[in-house]
Amino acid sequence: GAVVSQHPSRVICKSGTSVKIECRSLDFQATTMFWYRQFPKKSLMLMATSNEGSKATYEQGVEKDKFLINHASLTLSTLTVTSAHPEDSSFYICSARYPYNSPLHFGNGTRLTVT
Amino acid sequence: AQTVTQSQPEMSVQEAETVTLSCTYDTSENNYYLFWYKQPPSRQMILVIRQEAYKQQNATENRFSVNFQKAAKSFSLKISDSQLGDTAMYFCAFRSNSGGSNYKLTFGKGTLLTVNP
Numbered sequence: 001g002a003v004v005s006q007h008p009s010r011v012i013c014k015s016g017t018s019v020k021i022e023c024r025s026l027d028f029q030a031t032t033m034f035w036y037r038q039f040p041k042k043s044l045m046l047m048a049t050s051n052e053g054s055k056a057t058y059e060q061g062v063e064k065d066k067f068l069i070n071h072a073s074l075t076l077s078t079l080t081v082t083s084a085h086p087e088d089s090s091f092y093i094c095s096a097r098y099p100y101n102s103p104l105h106f107g108n109g110t111r112l113t114v115t
Numbered sequence: 116a117q118t119v120t121q122s123q124p125e126m127s128v129q130e131a132e133t134v135t136l137s138c139t140y141d142t143s144e145n146n147y148y149l150f151w152y153k154q155p156p157s158r159q160m161i162l163v164i165r166q167e168a169y170k171q172q173n174a175t176e177n178r179f180s181v182n183f184q185k186a187a188k189s190f191s192l193k194i195s196d197s198q199l200g201d202t203a204m205y206f207c208a209f210r211s212n213s214g215g216s217n218y219k220l221t222f223g224k225g226t227l228l229t230v231n232p
Contacts, residue, residue: 034219043206043224044160073203091158097218102221103150104210 003027003098006107013084013114021079021110028094029074034104035067038091042107047092048078084114117142117209121223128197129231135182136192136226138207145169146212149183149190150220155203163205166190168212197230204228 003026014017023033031052036044048069049057056069066088068080077096081088095104102105118141127129129135142150166183167172173181178195194201207223 038158041204042226043222044220046221047221049219069119093158093160095160095220103162103165104150104218109158 003108004030004094004105006094006110008110009108010041010111011113013112015085015114016083018080018082019084019112021081021092021094021112023077023079023096023107024073025096025098025105028096028098030077031074032097033071033077034081034095035069035077036093036095038093038109040091044093047079065073081112084112087112088112100110117144117221119221119223120209120211121205121207123223123228124224126227127231128130128194128230130197130199132197133193133195134197134228136143136194136205136207136228138190138192138223139150140188140190140207140209142191142209144211148210148212149181150208150210151181151190151192152206152208153201153203154206155200156227162207163176164192179198198230202228202230204216204222210232 005020005024007059035047038044047062050069050071052071058064073078093109095106120139147168147179149166153161153163163178180193184192206224208220208226
C-alpha cells in the first residue's frame, strides 16, 4: 500500500532557530501534499496545501513566512518552521494524495518542542 | 464551507460489545467522500472506512460499518465486537470531490473511544 514517511518523529529546538520537517511518499508520486497541525486532544487543523512545482496554498490565519513549505519533487514536501517560538510547539502531520480518488495517506507525525 | 460535527467527545464500551460513534456534516455539494480515521496513542492516522456519497449502500470493513444517511447528512460508525486495540481517537472527515477542492480533508473534533476489558 501507499506509504508516507515523515522525518523526524521528534525534534527539540531552541527558541529562535529553524526546524525542517520532511514528508516523503515512498512508493507513489504525490502531486499534492497537506500539512496539518494538531494540539493535544484536539483535531487536525489544515495549515497548507502543497502542490508540486508551485507555491503552497495556506489556510486563513497561517503565517506563510513562519511556516515555509516547499514541494520540489513529486515525492518530497518540506515544512520549515522559521524562528521557532514555544507557542509553535505542537504535533505536525503531513499527508499525501495518492492518485485519483483514493483516501489520503498520513505520515507518522513530528512532535516539535521549542524550548 | 463544509463543517463536520462529532457531538460525543468521549465514549466507552465493554470489550466484545457494540458501539456507535456519531458524525454529522454540512455541505451544499452532492459529490463527496466521507471517512472515518482512527488515531491510537501512537498518533498514526489510520483509515478505518470510507463512503462515497453517490453510493446508497453503506460501507463495511470487517467489524466496522457505517450508517450513511445522505438526506440527514449523517455518517455514524458502528464498531462490532469491540477489541482493546480499538481504543483510540476517532475522527470523521469530509472531502469534496469537486476539482477546485484539491481533495483536502475537513475533520471533526474527534471522539475518544475507550474499550474496557
